[in-house]
Every structure is written in structure tokens, then in C-alpha cells.
Amino acid sequence: xxxxxxxxxxxxxxxxxxxxxxxxxxxxxxxxxxxxxxxxxxxxxxxxxxxxxxxxxxxxxxxxxxxxxxxxxxxxxxxxxxxxxxxxxxxxxxxxxxxxxxxxxxxxxxxxxxxxxxxxxxxxxxxxxxxxxxxxxxxxxxxxxxxxxxxxxxxxxxxxxxxxxxxxxxxxxxxxxxxxxxxxxxxxxxxxxxxxxxxxxxxxxxxxxxxxxxxxxxxxxxxxxxxxxxxxxxxxxxxxxxxxxxxxxxxxxxxxxxxxxxxxxxxxxxx
Numbered sequence: 585x586x587x588x589x590x591x592x593x594x595x596x597x598x599x600x601x602x603x604x605x606x607x608x609x610x611x612x613x614x615x616x617x618x619x620x621x622x623x624x625x626x627x628x629x630x631x632x633x634x635x636x637x638x639x640x641x642x643x644x645x646x647x648x649x650x651x652x653x654x655x656x657x658x659x660x661x662x663x664x665x666x667x668x669x670x671x672x673x674x675x676x677x678x679x680x681x682x683x684x685x686x687x688x689x690x691x692x693x694x695x696x697x698x699x700x701x702x703x704x705x706x707x708x709x710x711x712x713x714x715x716x717x718x719x720x721x722x723x724x725x726x727x728x729x730x731x732x733x734x735x736x737x738x739x740x741x742x743x744x745x746x747x748x749x750x751x752x753x754x755x756x757x758x759x760x761x762x763x764x765x766x767x768x769x770x771x772x773x774x775x776x777x778x779x780x781x782x783x784x785x786x787x788x789x790x791x792x793x794x795x796x797x798x799x800x801x802x803x804x805x806x807x808x809x810x811x812x813x814x815x816x817x818x819x820x821x822x823x824x825x826x827x828x829x830x831x832x833x834x835x836x837x838x839x840x841x842x843x844x845x846x847x848x849x850x851x852x853x854x855x
Contacts, residue, residue: 639765643726665809675806676742712828725768729811738810770813773821776803
């Protein structure tokens with residue numbers, strides 16, 4: 585009996601037509617672009633004001649808003665991560681690792697699926713990141729762990745269990761390279777929701793979509809519980825990514841130039 589082959593999508597046909605060398609070249613260019621972007625982003629954060637008083641004031645404004653709206657969950661969540669030792673270690677590793685690893689894995693996976701989806705998602709990620717940088721430069725905000733001793737720095741508490749030092753999630757010896765007054769909005773929260781959204785937009789099986797949402801929710805709990813972000817940081821980080829995707833999609837629909845699956849520009853919008 586003849587075996588029936590599964591249907592081949594248009595994206596797969598285009599991928600097969602593109603020489604492997606070209607895809608590798610495009611991939612290396614993308615990696616270089618993202619590396620330069622991240623280095624520039626990290627360097628730009630360092631030019632933000634390091635005056636603690638204004639950053640503390642902004643943090644207390646955030647806390648006051650949360651208390652008025654009864655969404656301030658920092659206290660009991662931080663206590664939980666401090667009192668339950670394994671949870672504190674788990675949260676520290678999660679905070680210091682997944683933000684980078686999962687995002688990179690998601691970008692590589694999306695690039696392999698096809699340039700059209702990848703370019704849209706990459707643009708949204710870049711726009712959201714630049715939006716966060718604007719807030720860091722114009723309104724630096726201290727994280728809970730630096731405000732009046734009200735919250736415990738969980739990563740610092742478990743610094744001997746991993747590669748990070750006492751300065752946020754920076755590797756030991758690189759604490760001076762990080763901007764500790766860049767809590768609002770949270771790009772840990774934003775990037776994790778970005779991962780969930782690309783899975784939803786890609787139409788992967790329901791289990792993977794739920795895993796993406798669980799990843800974003802876990803990140804939200806961890807960054808608040810470890811004392812690194814306020815609840816409002818999470819909400820605005822999520823909102824930033826949603827707005828970035830919305831703006832990117834609207835712009836691409838209005839633009840006469842989009843990308844083929846191999847990354848080459850097209851003269852007509854993709855169907």
C-alpha cells in the first residue's frame with residue numbers, strides 16, 4: 585500500500601528552494617544584528633541617571649498606586665521566596681537564566697520556521713525593548729529589593745548557589761555593568777510574554793501555547809517574588825510587548841514591502 589506523504593506548506597517549499605549557504609549567511613547576519621543591538625542596549629542603560637533619590641521616589645509612587653488599587657503582592661510573595669529555601673534557589677536560577685536562554689531559543693526556532701513570521705516577531709521584540717529603554721532613561725525606578733529594606737534580595741541571598749553576584753542577576757564581577765535602577769517596565773516580563781505570543785501566533789499545538797503562557801506567568805511570579813520588580817512593572821512590560829506587536833502588525837499591513845520566507849524583500853504584501 586502506497587504511503588501518503590503529509591502535505592507540504594508553501595513556507596516549506598520556499599525553504600527548500602533557498603540554498604543552505606544563503607540561510608546560514610542570513611542567520612549569521614541576524615545573530616550579529618541582535619548581538620550589536622543587545623550590546624548597544626546594555627551600554628545605553630548605563631548612561632541612565634544613577635541618582636538613587638529620584639529612582640526611590642518613582643518606586644514609592646509605583647507602590648502607592650498598587651496599594652490604592654489593591655494589587656500590591658510584593659510583600660507576601662517576597663516572604664514566600666525568602667522562607668522557602670528551594671523556591672528561592674529556583675527563582676534565582678529562573679531569573680538569571682531563562683530570560684536570555686528561552687528568548688534566544690525562540691528566535692532560532694522562529695527563524696527556522698520562516699523569515700516572514702521571524703521578521704515580524706523580531707521587530708516587535710526590538711520595538712518593545714527600545715520602549716523599555718526610553719522609560720529607563722527618562723524615569724529610572726528602583727526595584728523593591730533596594731527600597732528602604734522592605735524587601736529581601738533573593739538572588740543576593742543565594743549568590744553562592746549560582747554564577748550571579750550580589751548585583752541583580754549580573755555574573756560575578758560584572759555588577760557595575762548593570763543598571764539596577766531599571767525596574768519599570770519589566771522586560772523580563774515583556775520578553776516572556778513575547779515568547780508566549782509567538783507560540784500563539786504560530787499556531788503550535790495547544791500544549792505548547794499553554795506552556796508559553798505558563799512560562800510568562802511563572803516569570804511574573806519569580807521577578808516579583810525575588811524582589812526585582814513591582815507588580816506594575818509586570819503589567820507595563822506585558823502591555824509594552826502587546827503594543828509593539830500591534831504596531832508592528834499594523835505597520836507591515838500598511839507597508840508595500842514585506843519579506844519572503846527566505847528573507848528577501850517582496851514587492852507585494854504576503855498573503
